[in-house]
Amino acid sequence: MAKPNYSFEKRQRELEKKKKKEEKNQRKLAKGSAPDASTVAQASAPADAGIPAENA
Known part of the structure; x- marks a missing residue:
């Protein structure tokens, strides 16, 4: 039976x-x-968003 190579296993964990x-x-x-x-969403929104247009 082969003995475990602890230094190899440790190196693999470190990597x-x-x-x-x-x-x-x-x-x-x-x-x-x-x-x-959120900054992108605010920048792409029109300046008059949410302000209803007046009917003349």
Whole structure:
């Protein structure tokens, strides 16, 4: 029976943690640079939205 290679398993866990940390950092950077959804909705709404037009 083969004995377990603990150093290999530890290295794999460390690589997985590093990968997750980098992915999280990338998501954080992408989220910070993308405009907020509420800001986009307000900017695309017409200035006179909700104001009824007067009948002449």
